[in-house]
Amino acid sequence: MKLKPNYIEGIFNYCDRWCERCTFTSRCNVYENTSDLTPEQLDIHNKAFWENIANNFKEAMQMLRQKAEEFGIDPNDPELSKGFDNREKTKKEIKKHPLAKLSWNYGSEVFEWMKKTEAIKEKGNEVIRDVELGIVNERQAEKEVASLQDCFEIIQWYEHFIHVKVMRALMGKAEDDGWERENGFQRDFDGSAKIAAIAIDRSLQAWAVLHNLFPQNEDEILNWMATLQKMKSIVRAEFPEAEKFIRPGFDEPEKYP
Template structure:
């Protein structure tokens, strides 16, 4: 079993959750716990479980402290029924504002657009494989050349599929910072890390679209709106979180 010194604290907070492609799973507490559960191995509750929950508890503690500083009466008596209802209403209002934010809308539109594109292009890899096989049989290219193109297309297609769902979810998580302004360094790092994750996911998505365009330039018209949306999303996120690009995610940057 890994010692705490071998693990990268909090790496799972800012990753894209694509464990099968990650080179750092052996140093991720979250992945180790998932593997233990999947194989019915005993979990060391004195170490791994506590470490796994510490991050979430720290976030909760800081949020409670923020609420208490804004509502001193909570320190003494706890919330009354009316205060509890008010707090719940505030949470709902914040969630609605986050969902309706222009940046969240851009991310949601991208999810819908890519869903339609993937349905239309569901046979892209199959047709590319047949095309490359035909060219190899005709002696127009070597097997190695064909494999380079097919591998690049497969990676691009898979990345588009993966990040299309991650981008809107993590964008929503990032935008919570706007409704919960804070000077707490821990929380500031947390939200900057989430914003960095979204920006990196967008970068990889754009690179994947460019790969497909390199081999199929005739498909540009069907991609223009998605590429434009990703560029707008990048610009607006960078404006909202100007230090996110510089943030160093533990183990990832």
């Protein structure tokens, strides 16, 4: 499929999928294809969501068959099945990696905490009391509430995202045959590792703010911050060239001001 002239090729491969906060939506092919979806089509619990998924899958399979014919590939070749089996074995091994375990546990724990915590409600009531007592003015209160909301949104957005990108990076590294580097391309797994590291950094910054706002949750917050720091160290060790990876659009300010 031919891209429009202003589109940035591959920009969506190394983004954080947070379209509402992205400045490149007008240059993203994926955003254009999803921005006109109805609320029902975006709701995982709605029938329209799954109908849309089914239609997209059908289109993808048609394109796959066309490409297979074009390159003379037989989809029923037993060697292909063998390749899929090997990939499943690799995936099982990757799940045992310390980084995979840490990111999975972090996402699961934070998700459960976010569901149960009354921290936002309690802090909101505290801010209201401070305004009523004249301790802070309304503008200060609005700023504090906005900062609080922003931090919670950041943490929730990345809680599972980190694991997904970490797994993609680890799988990519395990399956790397050297072709990308030999042919002058950046390695995809480095790009996945880079966006995972960015998500970790942003989560750390958000937790640091919440640590100051919620001293009663200090132990939990410090534990998650320590986990994130550990993940960050492992990402750097496993993917030493990830920081050099140039993400289309995002890491090219001169090309796309």
